[in-house]
Amino acid sequence: MNGTILRTTDGGRHWISQTSGTTDALLAVSFIDANTGTAVGENGVIVTTTDGGANWMSQVSGTTNNLNAVSFSDANNGAAVSWYGLIIRTTDGGAHWVSQRSGTSEFLYGVSFTDANNGTAVGEDGTILRTTNGGARWSHQASGTTNFLWGVSFSDTNNGIAVGEAGTILRTTDAGQTWVSQASGTSNGLVGASLIGTNAGAAVGSLGEIVHTTNGGTRWVNQSSAVTMLSLEDVSFSDVNNGTAVGDSGTILHTTDAGRTWVSQTSSTTNTLLGVSFSDANTGTAVGEFGTILRTSDGGKNWVPQHSGTGADLWAVDFADANHGTAVGYGGTILTTVDGGDNWVSQPGAPYVPLTGVSRTDATTGTIVGGAGVILRTTDGGNAWIQQTSGTLYDLTRVSFTDTNTGTTVGQFGIILRTTDGGNNWVPQQSGTPELLTGVSFTDANHGMICGVFGIILRTTDGGENWVSETTPTDYDLSRISCTGANNGTAVGYGGSIFRREAVR
CATH class of the missing domain: 2.130.10.10 (YVTN repeat-like/Quinoprotein amine dehydrogenase)
Structure with a gap:
């Protein structure tokens, strides 16, 4: 067009x-x-x-x-x-x-x-x-x-x-x-x-x-390459080769060759899956509508339901390792596990605020983002989530930390916020777009990618001091992005779209 x-x-x-x-x-x-x-x-x-x-x-x-x-x-x-x-x-x-x-x-x-x-x-x-x-x-x-x-x-x-x-x-x-x-x-x-x-x-x-x-x-x-026409809502790569995407009606797709081929997996649910996180090639968790949580320990050959204790939609999940993870969702829902999901514990945070993104860097440290510019931080494994000053009332959609101090969050109207001190200070960055940004992924303090509606992909090599728009072959909305190196990123979105590229250095 x-x-x-x-x-x-x-x-x-x-x-x-x-x-x-x-x-x-x-x-x-x-x-x-x-x-x-x-x-x-x-x-x-x-x-x-x-x-x-x-x-x-x-x-x-x-x-x-x-x-x-x-x-x-x-x-x-x-x-x-x-x-x-x-x-x-x-x-x-x-x-x-x-x-x-x-x-x-x-x-x-x-x-x-x-x-x-x-x-x-x-x-x-x-x-x-x-x-x-x-x-x-x-x-x-x-x-x-x-x-x-x-x-x-x-x-x-x-x-x-x-x-x-x-x-x-x-x-x-x-x-x-x-x-x-x-x-x-x-x-x-x-x-x-x-x-x-x-x-x-x-x-x-x-x-x-x-x-x-x-x-x-x-x-x-x-020879069709399209595995599904259902929209994909999130993607997680544990290394350069192994990745999983999840989406509408319980869709789960898996790749072991850096996205060259994708294979459909059986989720045993028709609920839309909205978030996924793999800590290694075998161990992963997917979350979704109505409190759905699924767990695999064999690279997705088998997905086992876990008891979440909530009927709220869960919009994001992130694990620091095979055992320590947090899921967030509707109405300020925060669930944390220290045993790989055998037990999920509800934690207080920001009641009634939709929480849409989470990043865990280790067993004790994590950051959550959500509606109206809410940012929550824990340094004790989630026993206490402390609200931070974001400086915005725009909805924030996703967050990515590479260590306990360095993180980036994105959201409405092209907003990008960056911290290098664990969230004590969040500094706006120039995205160059007024559109909704839906996903962010950093592999180290300097290299990261952002995706958004209308096929937007932005890339930085200097920690966000400069964000450069990348040419994509689509106007479809992209939901999430996962990077596995300074040059490799995979974005997923509307209609089963999967885009993989090695970005120009």
């Missing part, structure tokens, strides 16, 4: 935002080499680049309809498709775009040209159109389906695939004279396709669907 263009030169390890020059949503892009490409989108917008996206220049499409797809076969010859059967064509690299007669009023959503003459367009109600003369004439082909077709890809004049709603995949080896339905193995809509040669192909779609073939579609294999 908003004219977003992202570029990678290292196979997708890092994506860099580029300036498109438009605020219209861009819906499709076509590159013929590393430098020359065209993107199209809403309201007839067309932008083109000849330098790999360092500069994008606007072109005149001649329409205000959304342009749904674009395909260039070389630097000069390209076509874009739109609503009501609209096809526009250029033979001079987009200096001029000319409307063509498609012979249909159906909406068109995909187009693929293999050379200046041979192209295929697809659209609603199973529409397939074919040209062999650069679009001077478009002919209907029989698709054998009335499902909407969202994408099409040809690797040469004869070999192509079309994909669409309800997992539809159609295959041709004779330039579309015959289209054969293939079993995709999914009922999710497929919106994009890529065919390489006669055998290798991939299709992507809704709910993170990815299917792949290496034998021309005789068999399509699911």
Whole structure:
């Protein structure tokens, strides 16, 4: 949305935002080499680049309809498709775009040209159109389906695939004279396709669907990376490789390879889990709605309910080691354990104030944050929680301490507070954003990351004297973040989003 263009030169390890020059949503892009490409989108917008996206220049499409797809076969010859059967064509690299007669009023959503003459367009109600003369004439082909077709890809004049709603995949080896339905193995809509040669192909779609073939579609294999579409509320890494995320409806995901793959675990609850803390690769605790507390001692293979003694929602938990931990939540709830959760003891703190974040640095020391700028501190294992002066009435959401003295808390309206004396003094820092900040994680006194709504991630290497906004490939709200080193962070959030990166030093 908003004219977003992202570029990678290292196979997708890092994506860099580029300036498109438009605020219209861009819906499709076509590159013929590393430098020359065209993107199209809403309201007839067309932008083109000849330098790999360092500069994008606007072109005149001649329409205000959304342009749904674009395909260039070389630097000069390209076509874009739109609503009501609209096809526009250029033979001079987009200096001029000319409307063509498609012979249909159906909406068109995909187009693929293999050379200046041979192209295929697809659209609603199973529409397939074919040209062999650069679009001077478009002919209907029989698709054998009335499902909407969202994408099409040809690797040469004869070999192509079309994909669409309800997992539809159609295959041709004779330039579309015959289209054969293939079993995709999914009922999710497929919106994009890529065919390489006669055998290798991939299709992507809704709910993170990815299917792949290496034998021309005789068999399509699911490669989807999305483990869940339910929102994730918290994440905890005990080391570089081992991490756990929790979320809606009892969702628990676990990774042992630094987030490259995530596996769903059985929580035995449908309550939303709002906080998680692992003290080592095996030992962890998750908390959530209605006083839910779950405990694992085998890396999540088994999660065992514990008795919390409360029906209040628990919003955060943190353990200093395998035994000493604190959970906080609704109405000023504070629960502390010294035996790994065999017994949870209620402690007084700030009655009626929602407590949303906690950080334990050792068996005796901890800090809690919550609504209206509340900060509580204990140095005796929670027997007494003493209120500190935060200097704000903004809600605070999370807190992270790296030792007994050095900590950071974040919250509403982009607020960041920092202490280097155990909270005797909290000093505001400049976040550069007015938006809600939802998570913070420091690995040492200097290196930390913050996440927030609208995909915000901030990073510091100097203890927060300077916070730098990082480019993220999402506008989704991020809930929490967990760092395992100066350069490694994992953020989770809305719709099962998980983002992992090695930040630039």
